[in-house]
Every structure is written in structure tokens, then in C-alpha cells.
Amino acid sequence: MANKLQSAEEFVNGLAHALGRDKAHPSQFEDIFPSDEHRQCALQNQVAHRSRKTQLALFEQLVARAGAISVDVIALASLDDLAPAIAALVDELDAKSTLVSWNHPFLTDIGLSEALAEVGAEIVLPENGKTDVNAAQCQTWRRAAARAAMGITGADYCIAETATLVMRNRPGQPRSASLLPEVHAAVIGLDQIIASPAELFALMGSPAAIESPSVTNCMTWVSSNSKTGDIEGELVPGVHGPGRMVIYVITGPDYPTRPHERMHESV
Amino acid sequence: MNRIRTEQYRRLAGAAMTDPVLKKALAVLQARLGQGALDGYRELPEGPDLRRLGHAMRMHAISHLDLLHRHLARQVRANGGEIHYAADAKEAIRICLDIAKAHQVRRIVKGKSMVTEEIGLNPALEKAGLEVCETDLGEYIVQLAGESPSHIMAPAAHHNRQQIGRLFQEKLGMAYSDDPATLTLAARKALRKKFLAADMGITGCNLACAETGHIGLVSNEGNIRMATTLPKVHVAIMGMERITARMSDYAVLFRLLSRGTAGQPMAAYASFIGGPRLPDQNDGPQALHLIVLDNGRKKILADPEFREVLCCVRCGGCLNACPVYRHIGGHAYGFVYPGPIGAVLSPLLVGLERAKHLFQGETLCGACRDICPVNIDLPRMLLALRRRLKTKGRGIHRFRGAGEEAAYNAWAWTMSSAGRYRVTQHGLAIGGKWAQNGQGMIRRLPGKAGGWTSSRDLRAPAAQSFRRRQVKGK
Numbered sequence: 001m002a003n004k005l006q007s008a009e010e011f012v013n014g015l016a017h018a019l020g021r022d023k024a025h026p027s028q029f030e031d032i033f034p035s036d037e038h039r040q041c042a043l044q045n046q047v048a049h050r051s052r053k054t055q056l057a058l059f060e061q062l063v064a065r066a067g068a069i070s071v072d073v074i075a076l077a078s079l080d081d082l083a084p085a086i087a088a089l090v091d092e093l094d095a096k097s098t099l100v101s102w103n104h105p106f107l108t109d110i111g112l113s114e115a116l117a118e119v120g121a122e123i124v125l126p127e128n129g130k131t132d133v134n135a136a137q138c139q140t141w142r143r144a145a146a147r148a149a150m151g152i153t154g155a156d157y158c159i160a161e162t163a164t165l166v167m168r169n170r171p172g173q174p175r176s177a178s179l180l181p182e183v184h185a186a187v188i189g190l191d192q193i194i195a196s197p198a199e200l201f202a203l204m205g206s207p208a209a210i211e212s213p214s215v216t217n218c219m220t221w222v223s224s225n226s227k228t229g230d231i232e233g234e235l236v237p238g239v240h241g242p243g244r245m246v247i248y249v250i251t252g253p254d255y256p257t258r259p260h261e262r263m264h265e266s267v
Numbered sequence: 268m269n270r271i272r273t274e275q276y277r278r279l280a281g282a283a284m285t286d287p288v289l290k291k292a293l294a295v296l297q298a299r300l301g302q303g304a305l306d307g308y309r310e311l312p313e314g315p316d317l318r319r320l321g322h323a324m325r326m327h328a329i330s331h332l333d334l335l336h337r338h339l340a341r342q343v344r345a346n347g348g349e350i351h352y353a354a355d356a357k358e359a360i361r362i363c364l365d366i367a368k369a370h371q372v373r374r375i376v377k378g379k380s381m382v383t384e385e386i387g388l389n390p391a392l393e394k395a396g397l398e399v400c401e402t403d404l405g406e407y408i409v410q411l412a413g414e415s416p417s418h419i420m421a422p423a424a425h426h427n428r429q430q431i432g433r434l435f436q437e438k439l440g441m442a443y444s445d446d447p448a449t450l451t452l453a454a455r456k457a458l459r460k461k462f463l464a465a466d467m468g469i470t471g472c473n474l475a476c477a478e479t480g481h482i483g484l485v486s487n488e489g490n491i492r493m494a495t496t497l498p499k500v501h502v503a504i505m506g507m508e509r510i511t512a513r514m515s516d517y518a519v520l521f522r523l524l525s526r527g528t529a530g531q532p533m534a535a536y537a538s539f540i541g542g543p544r545l546p547d548q549n550d551g552p553q554a555l556h557l558i559v560l561d562n563g564r565k566k567i568l569a570d571p572e573f574r575e576v577l578c579c580v581r582c583g584g585c586l587n588a589c590p591v592y593r594h595i596g597g598h599a600y601g602f603v604y605p606g607p608i609g610a611v612l613s614p615l616l617v618g619l620e621r622a623k624h625l626f627q628g629e630t631l632c633g634a635c636r637d638i639c640p641v642n643i644d645l646p647r648m649l650l651a652l653r654r655r656l657k658t659k660g661r662g663i664h665r666f667r668g669a670g671e672e673a674a675y676n677a678w679a680w681t682m683s684s685a686g687r688y689r690v691t692q693h694g695l696a697i698g699g700k701w702a703q704n705g706q707g708m709i710r711r712l713p714g715k716a717g718g719w720t721s722s723r724d725l726r727a728p729a730a731q732s733f734r735r736r737q738v739k740g741k
Binding site: 007008010011012013014015016017019020021024025027029033035040065127129130131132133138141142146161162163164169170171172174175176179196198200201202204205215216217218219220221222224225226227228230231232233234236238239240241242 | 292295296299312327330331332333334335336337338340346347350351352402403404405408421422423427428431447448450451452454455458459462463477478479481487488489490492493496497507512513514515517518521522529532533534535536537538539540541542543544545546547548549550551559561565566568569
């Protein structure tokens, strides 16, 4: 380890020398690359004081943006409508019998297993991460996700400008749930829709986020289904990741707000 | 290093220009991606200011690369990853092999990465007995064909569907099909098996973040996510210039990158990877290694004239706008970086003399500068390379003879004075009156100038220049 540390110093000094400095940069990181506190605050306030009317306008923007890239955005009045909607989607897909899902406040106690059983499907959940997950459990999960016709997740935010679902790594919420199955269904609340990537980073840098790990060891942005144009420029969906994406948005006022913050409180 | 064939530019370009498949493919590619990028920029809420901001952000980062890397190293280690520094291709390969050995790796999956092509990683890994599988569909196709990629974004752009169909028939043993959806599904199935069985995933790095130690990676296919989630080890190799200061920079740079590459507001997937799996997580690699590569970049950094080329985020936009690339394709550039960016970067990495035809062969039309998402002035650097080549001397002939030198000197002398310019114009008009035929065309010019008229006519200069007519009020 000591060897490598020296190597980093050597490398950095080499760069300093190339830039015409005698030794590594004397200044602090924050001096040369100041964070724009003022703008961050303004954006945080913008989100915090957003009216329901503006929130619905963002929802419309999301629908338009997603529509342009063939991602379905479906409004549901409340969480009670979610289980039937997912079951209907599974039925429509004539899917194989296994689904995988996150451990997520939106997805528990909504009768999802029962609704799916009625259309001949079952759901597999990952370990919830209250204790360490061992290799065998990881393998079990991986096999289930690789077999599954659909993966159901939540998200932390959804960026309207780019139709981007922002998902941060958490116990019980594996990234492969939105990656291995052929269909990815995500559930978010209306107030999780934000305007732009700039707003996202402002929110993640906020004091409230400091208690929880702000970016985590893996943040994933999903902005469309998997696709390629590598053969003669013809767009083909579902290369490696899901070929189809559906985003359910709970637009009614009665649902648990900010689920990711709540999840961290309970850990 | 990957095999360097930059000396063969003229031969390779000449051959490429007669390839009808390539001709059609590149025309379609440029129309779709190049125009798509320009349209995409017009839709930006911030307008052209975003690209200016992107440029400033990149130049600021490059100018303080030492500070950024010092911070990055600290963060990566704090997050549980390991960071290594490779002076050149050989060192980078050695580090990679050491990591593979330490983790008993046998099977590797790779995301599309120009920097791994640059160092010739695949052949070295295979020589060491490791199985390496490219997973980006275009890279997978060229790997099956035993070729190198011809475009940064669309590696198999030089193939049509029939060729790919025959390739898959031969290599995958499937029934012939030239339907892209069928072929893609076949690749998906084959590669899914590879992903699930792989011990190590190797990717490049679009942009690392010094503030937090995250590696930012984008893709449309999902292969990067697969390669960085499923295998037990993730190795990311980055050119040392692929780093930005703050997470919020991604809000600018990834939006610009996505538009420059394919006119998309955002790529389908972006992964911000900060470290290996934590014990309470259900998936993810057990180990994360970041290899920071020099391989000639430090020398470029030390050169104020060419430092700007390090701002490049490898979107491939310049390839989609360049008229030269349109006609000669990617392989003619003889090294891993094609197009206008290759015409500047390859000579700086492999040597000016060796790669001189690359920057001499560009037209300086400026289309690359117009499409670059971070406003890099490639034409300026193309000219600077030509100047650099000339003034380095050492047996390089400046002119092909005393006559050519005299002609250029005379021209330079004439053009450097308004009075001499006017006199020459007047003289040309008089001369043109004598040299033209009945239709106002000059069919033959004397001496060396006859090379121009050997295959085309030259319109005779007007009796009065446009400026003179304006001044005279006609």
C-alpha cells in the first residue's frame, strides 16, 4: 500500500511539473473548484416550494419526453391502484411466471403478491439487507433476476427534462432488478419528479442528504430502454438491458412521501 | 500499444474511397448522428452558452489536473476502491494482468473503451490465456470479424447488415439473417451467458469525479451496467484527462456528451460508480480498480498549444461532421482514434512525422469545431501541427523544389500588401482577357499551373473586381 501511495504522489507531481508548477498544487480543492452554494440553495428552495400545479406541469413534461422515446408513463391516483396495474401489465405481456422486485415502501402491503398470483405470476424479493448478504444469497438473487420477465423498482427521483430515473444503491434495492429482466417497471410519487440534473445535484448536496450517504457507491440513471443502432443505424430495443420501460406515477395526494428518506430513517 | 498504421494513411484512404458499402454507411451515419447532434444543441434550454460553459469547465479541469488527481486518489481509496498509475501501455497491461491474477480471473467482459484499444489490451490479455469478450454490439461484431473499430460511437459502421448476417452465421452458427432485430437478439443471448459467467468486467471511464471519487460511465445498450454489476471484479481504465471536479459538472458535461454523440438529451444509462459492493448489498463487484493512464498525455499537457485537445470527451461528434472522414472512414487513420480528433491526437501520441498525413489530409473546413460539444478548436491545432512539422526540420522537405518555394514566397510577398494585391489583381484581369476562350473560360494554364486545368476549366477573372465595381457605384 505504501508503494502505491508514493506512486500517486509521483504521478501528481509529474502533472504539476507538466503544468509548469514546482510541486503539486499548493491550493486547496475548494479554492480552485468552489461549489456554487448560492445556486445550490436557490435550486433546493425551488424544489422545496414547488406548487402542485408546477409539479403537474413537470409530470406533463416527463410524459412528453418519455413518449418521444417509447417509454410509457402511467398516472395512478393512489398506491391502491398499483397492484392491479402491474398485474394487468404482466397479463398483457403474457410473461413467464417470475418477477423480481425491490424491497420498497411503495411495494409492500399493497397486495402485489396476491394480484400477481391471480395472473399466474410470483414475485421474488432480495434480502432486505438488515444483515449482511452472503455469496449464496447474492447468487440466488442473481438467478431470479436473470430468469425474471419483469423487474419492479422504485426510484429516488425522476428528472423530467431527460426522463431520467435516478436510483441509488441501497440494501434490498439491487441495481440488477432494473437491468436483467426484459421489462422494467418503476414506481414513483408525483413529488419525486424534478426538473433537471442541476436540481438533482443540488438536492444531493443538501444538508438533509449529508446524514444519508449522498451518492452511495452506485448511482444509476435510467433514461430509456436499452437500445442500439450499431447495425446500419437501425434502432433495436432490448440489447442487454430491458427492452421495455414503464413508469407508474402516483399523482394523488395520499401516498407515503419521500420513501428513500424514510427508508434511511428506519435503518 | 495497439498496432500503428498511420504511415499507410494514403493507401488506406485510397482503398476506402472505392468501397461502396462504406460510402453508403458513412453517408447514412453522418446524416443521422451529425445532424442529430446539431439539432440537439438547438434544443438546449441554455443555448450555445452551455457549450461555452462546458469548454471552460474542461479547460479549468485540465489546467489543474494535479489538484484533481490528488483529490481523486484520496476519495477512491476512502470508498474502498484501489487506484493505480500507468506511465504507458505496457504498465497498464501489467497492472491489469496482476489484478486478474490476484483474483483468479479467467473470463473477462469488456465495455466499449477507446483507451483499452489504444493500449492494445485485448491481445495482451488473450496472450496471457484469458478469455476476453467485447459486449458493446458494434465492438462484438468487429471482435468476431477480427478487426478494429472504425468509429467511436458505432464501431461496426463500416459493415452492412448482410455482412454482419454472414459473420454471425459463420461465428455463432446461426441460420443466416440480415434483420437487425434478429441479429441483435442473437448477440443478446450469446453475451448474456458471457456476462453471467465472467469474473472481471473492464470498462473505460467517461468522466471521473474528483470531489467524490466516482467514475461516470454512459451507454445506450446496458452492457456497461452489466459489466460493472455482475462480475466480481471491476477494472476501469481512464485516460488521465477524463476527470472533472464536482458531481454537479455532470449536469453540464453528460448532457453535452449525449447530444454530441447521438443528439440524445441523455444516454439511456449512466452509472456513477464509487466503490465495490458493501456487505449489506445484493449485487455489485467485490473489488473496484481504477487505472489512470498517461501514455503520452502528460507531454500534451505540458504543451500549451495542444493542451486543449485533452478537453475531448470522445463523443465522436467530429467524425459525424467531417467531410474527409465521410469519404475515407475510420480505418484509414491507422490508429485507434479516427476523424478530426484522431488527426490531432494520434500524431501527438505516436509522433508527428509518423502520422503527418492525418493532419495534412484534413480540409480545415471547421465542421468539427462547429459540432464539438465542448467547443474544442480542432482546426487551430491541425494548423499548429502543420507548423510544428515544418519548423521541426530534420530532413523534412519544406517544399518539393526551389520552384515551389519561390512560388510560395512570391505569393506570400504579394498577399502581405494591399497595394501589391491590387496590382496583381489588375494584372490577372489583363492576363485573363488574353487567356480566355470565347465563353470566358481558360482551358489551359502554362507550366505547373497546367495541373489545375488538366481536368477542368478555370473561369477568367472579371475585368473589374467586385470591390472596384462597388466603389465605382455600378
